Amino acid sequence: MSAVGKLSDRPVGGSVGRFHHEVLASVLEVRDGELRVLLWRRARPPFEGCWALPGGPLGAGERLGTSVVRHLEAKVDVTGIAHLEQLETRSDPDRDPRRRTVATAYLALVPAGTDPLLPPDTSWHQVERLPPTGFDHASIVTSARERLRAKLSYTNLGFALAPPTFTIAELRDLYSAALGHPVSATNLQRTLQRRGVIEPTEVQSRPGAGGGRPATLYRFARRELLVTNPFAAFRPPDGAAFRPPEGAVFRPPEGAVR
Amino acid sequence: MSAVGKLSDRPVGGSVGRFHHEVLASVLEVRDGELRVLLWRRARPPFEGCWALPGGPLGAGERLGTSVVRHLEAKVDVTGIAHLEQLETRSDPDRDPRRRTVATAYLALVPAGTDPLLPPDTSWHQVERLPPTGFDHASIVTSARERLRAKLSYTNLGFALAPPTFTIAELRDLYSAALGHPVSATNLQRTLQRRGVIEPTEVQSRPGAGGGRPATLYRFARRELLVTNPFAAFRPPDGAAFRPPEGAVFRPPEGAVR
DNA sequence: CCAAAAGTGTTGGGAATACACCCATGC
DNA sequence: GCATGGGTGTATTCCCAACACTTTTGG
Numbered sequence: 136m137s138a139v140g141k142l143s144d145r146p147v148g149g150s151v152g153r154f155h156h157e158v159l160a161s162v163l164e165v166r167d168g169e170l171r172v173l174l175w176r177r178a179r180p181p182f183e184g185c186w187a188l189p190g191g192p193l194g195a196g197e198r199l200g201t202s203v204v205r206h207l208e209a210k211v212d213v214t215g216i217a218h219l220e221q222l223e224t225r226s227d228p229d230r231d232p233r234r235r236t237v238a239t240a241y242l243a244l245v246p247a248g249t250d251p252l253l254p255p256d257t258s259w260h261q262v263e264r265l266p267p268t269g270f271d272h273a274s275i276v277t278s279a280r281e282r283l284r285a286k287l288s289y290t291n292l293g294f295a296l297a298p299p300t301f302t303i304a305e306l307r308d309l310y311s312a313a314l315g316h317p318v319s320a321t322n323l324q325r326t327l328q329r330r331g332v333i334e335p336t337e338v339q340s341r342p343g344a345g346g347g348r349p350a351t352l353y354r355f356a357r358r359e360l361l362v363t364n365p366f367a368a369f370r371p372p373d374g375a376a377f378r379p380p381e382g383a384v385f386r387p388p389e390g391a392v393r
Numbered sequence: 394m395s396a397v398g399k400l401s402d403r404p405v406g407g408s409v410g411r412f413h414h415e416v417l418a419s420v421l422e423v424r425d426g427e428l429r430v431l432l433w434r435r436a437r438p439p440f441e442g443c444w445a446l447p448g449g450p451l452g453a454g455e456r457l458g459t460s461v462v463r464h465l466e467a468k469v470d471v472t473g474i475a476h477l478e479q480l481e482t483r484s485d486p487d488r489d490p491r492r493r494t495v496a497t498a499y500l501a502l503v504p505a506g507t508d509p510l511l512p513p514d515t516s517w518h519q520v521e522r523l524p525p526t527g528f529d530h531a532s533i534v535t536s537a538r539e540r541l542r543a544k545l546s547y548t549n550l551g552f553a554l555a556p557p558t559f560t561i562a563e564l565r566d567l568y569s570a571a572l573g574h575p576v577s578a579t580n581l582q583r584t585l586q587r588r589g590v591i592e593p594t595e596v597q598s599r600p601g602a603g604g605g606r607p608a609t610l611y612r613f614a615r616r617e618l619l620v621t622n623p624f625a626a627f628r629p630p631d632g633a634a635f636r637p638p639e640g641a642v643f644r645p646p647e648g649a650v651r
Numbered sequence: 652c653c654a655a656a657a658g659t660g661t662t663g664g665g666a667a668t669a670c671a672c673c674c675a676t677g678c
Numbered sequence: 679g680c681a682t683g684g685g686t687g688t689a690t691t692c693c694c695a696a697c698a699c700t701t702t703t704g705g
Contacts, residue, residue, distance in 0.1 A: 152450035153411040156495060192410035196493070199484040224482045224497050226457040235454070237414060237495075239482050288624035303684075316629035321685080322668060326626050329666080341676090347683030348675040364626065366546035368584050368694070371574035561657075579658075580695060587693085604704030605656030626667065652705100659700070667692085674685070 155236040158202045159190035159272070161222070161279035162211065164245040164259065165296055165312045170283075171259040172276050173210065174268070178256065181232045182269025186260065188276070190238070203241045211251040218244040218295035218360065222278055230271050238271075242279045244295035247309055263315065284314055289364035291332040294355035302340050302350035306333070330363045331356055413494040416460045417448035417530070419480070419537035420469065422503040422517065423554055423570045428541075429517040430534050431468065432526070436514065439490045440527025444518065446534070448496070461499045469509040476502040476553035476618065480536055488529050496529075500537045502553035505567055521573065542572055547622035549590045552613035560598050560608035564591070582611075588621045589614055 162173040174186035191206040193199065200219065207213050222240040230236065245251075260266055262280050265273055286292040287310065296309045306327075307320040327333045334356050339349040420431040432444035449464040451457065458477060465471050480498040488494065503509075518524055520538050523531055544550040545568065554567045564585075565578040585591045592614050597607040 152413050152415075152452075154414045154451065155410050156412045156414065157410075193412065193484070193495075194410075196486050197484075198486065199482065199495075221481055223479055224457060226451070226455075226497075228454050228456065237451075237457075239484075285624070288627050310627065314627060314629075318627060319630070319668075321670090323627070324685080326667070342683070343677090345677065345682060347677080347681090348685075350684055366543070368622065369546050369568065369572060369576060369581070370695085371572075372577070372695075577695070579697090582658080584694070600656070600703050602704070603655060604702085605654085606658075606702040608657055628667085630668080654703105654705085656703080657701075659698105661698080662696085664695085665693090667690100669690080670688090672685100672687075674683105676682085676684100678679100678681090 155234060156193040157190055157236055157238045158193055158199055158206060159188040159238050159240045159275060160203050160207055160243050161188060161240065161276050162207070162216070162243040162245060163262065163279060163283060163313075164249070165247045165309050166259055168308060168312055170262045170280065170312050170315070172262050172265075172279070173253075173257060174260050174266070174272075175210065175254070175257040177269060185267045185269040186265070186272075187269045188240075188272045189257070193239075199239050200241070203243070207243065210254065210257055211245070212249075215245050215249040215251055216243050217246050217358070218242075218292065220282075220360075222275070222282060225271055225275070227271065240275045240278065242282055244283070244292070246298050247296060248298045286360075287313060289362060291330075291355060291357060291361050291363050293327070293332070294358045297355065300336055300338065300352040300354050302352060304350065306353065332363055413492060414451040415448055415494055415496045416451060416457055416464060417446040417496050417498045417533060418461050418465055418501050419446060419498065419534050420465065420474070420501040420503060421520065421537060421541060421571075422507070423505045423567050424517055426566060426570055428520045428538065428570050428573070430520050430523075430537070431511075431515065432518050432524070432530075433468070433512070433515040435527055443525045443527040444523070444530075445527045446498075446530045447515070451497075457497050458499070461501070465501065468512065468515055469503070470507075473503050473507040473509055474501050475504050475616070476500075476550065478540075478618075480533070480540060483529055483533070485529065498533045498536065500540055502541070502550070504556050505554060506556045544618075545571060547620060549588075549613060549615060549619050549621050551585070551590070552616045555613065558594055558596065558610040558612050560610060562608065564611065590621055 164171055164173075173189060175189055177183055177185055177187055189207060189210045190203070193202050194205070197205070199221065203219065204213050204216075207216070220242050222242050224237060224239045226237050228235050230238065262276060265276060268276075283292070293306065293310065296313060297306060303320050303324045307318050307323050310323060311318040324333075332355060333353045336352045336354055338352045340352055342349050422429055422431075431447060433447055435441055435443050435445050447465060447468045448461070451460050452463070455463070457479065461477065462471050462474075465474070478500050480500050482495060482497045484495050486493050488496065520534060523534060526534075541550070551564065551568065554571060555564060561578050561582045565576050565581050568581060569576040582591075590613060591611045594610045594612055596610045598610055600607050
């Protein structure tokens with residue numbers, strides 16, 4: 136065992152402990168049947184010609200969430216962002232060859248169909264087939280994809296991928312693209328409706344040429360993150376007073392867009 | 394829509410974007426039938442007399458995980474830490490009244506029964522009944538508790554709460570304390586054994602005075618984080634080629650102790 | 652023999668997948 | 679009428695909670 140002693144909460148030296156801090160965003164959207172991420176092409180070294188996540192330095196009096204939104208404004212119409220959540224903070228001293236930089240990554244979701252004007256150096260790329268990327272950004276995209284996939288299964292996070300109304304077939308395509316495997320429209324509808332995640336509207340979509348029964352348009356009952364499938368196992372027994380974890384309802388994170 | 398234009402990845406000014414960065418640890422252990430967290434009592438303002446999470450400033454060439462371990466060495470025997478994972482990064486400019494400080498919080502788990510020597514200003518406190526705490530540390534503890542509770546249900550994270558071998562009754566008490574509600578020993582055993590999380594050893598425990606059938610001692614099959622209950626819903630169809638998410642297997646984070 | 656504690660057998664319910672079948676439209 | 683796509687009915691499977699019952703010990 137190491138020496139046990141009193142620990143000061145003051146930094147040791149004067150200039151010790153100040154770091155460049157940047158924020159990065161994995162902006163994900165289902166486009167053309169694929170889950171895609173917004174990347175911009177670096178014009179300068181390091182990683183010249185490679186693709187990178189949008190982001191930038193944290194501002195002096197700024198919160199991380201606010202900072203992501205601010206930096207994203209230069210790339211996309213931020214009002215299109217339906218969900219924003221912190222992923223993780225990377226601190227490898229060598230992750231940026233120029234200087235030591237701590238980076239906090241965010242996951243941002245944009246509903247399908249929104250097609251923001253993009254600067255010329257910026258475009259959407261398949262999450263499953265990334266072009267050459269710089270820094271540790273590829274692994275951050277992986278992290279974002281896994282977070283999205285997990286939360287699609289036990290929350291109502293689909294709202295952030297879907298337009299205001301949609302047919303079940305359209306929703307199936309969105310889930311299928313995001314999850315990376317085929318999804319049955321039949322079971323998707325039943326599962327989400329039983330959980331109260333989606334609800335039918337009065338409106339029906341018109342069938343395309345070639346006919347077919349007109350599809351009901353659905354919408355998400357809530358457009359904020361809710362845990363709909365709390366725990367598969369070890370749920371409290373019938374009688375037990377159970378305090379719902381306050382994390383269950385989505386508190387908009389720092390600088391969330393709504 | 395905001396002006397769309399090229400975004401430099403260079404910080405704007407010279408001295409802009411350097412921040413004090415600290416790490417904090419929620420060290421959790423089940424003690425005396427309760428989930429408890431390690432806190433130390435502040436001797437100086439701000440929050441003099443209040444309790445706070447252990448931690449301290451990030452070092453110059455240091456990764457966050459390494460830093461947590463280093464700071465914890467002053468409080469506990471770090472070899473006792475069975476699991477360490479990053480929780481989230483807090484950036485409220487006012488979270489520390491002295492100066493603007495970004496903090497990255499970690500969850501650390503210590504198996505029941507380990508009783509490290511502690512410095513005099515440090516002790517264990519019920520997670521459900523925290524004493525007066527300083528900064529945003531109370532909400533960090535809440536965050537840690539919720540992360541633990543969630544992962545107990547769909548991973549094998551119990552290994553980090555349990556000693557090397559244990560009876561089902563002992564394990565039941567650990568889960569019950571961590572989850573905050575009664576747990577059935579019968580169903581706990583069946584569920585964890587079906588998932589391959591725990592396995593019986595050859596050894597049996599001796600019954601206490603008053604008799605009773607001797608209990609089999611069990612152990613966790615793996616002592617690293619594994620997702621055992623991947624998704625309740627939207628599992629890929631039978632035939633579909635499914636690439637297991639690489640996040641499924643626990644990569645020891647920066648500075649993990651093992 | 653009885654109490655105490657551990658572990659198994661069994662049942663029932665809920666939720667998800669799979670698949671057959673019915674419905675509503677265009678042509 | 680018939681092709682096309684949407685939606686429902688239903689069976690099956692699996693997982694888990696509940697609870698009764700059996701097993702193995704100490705006294």
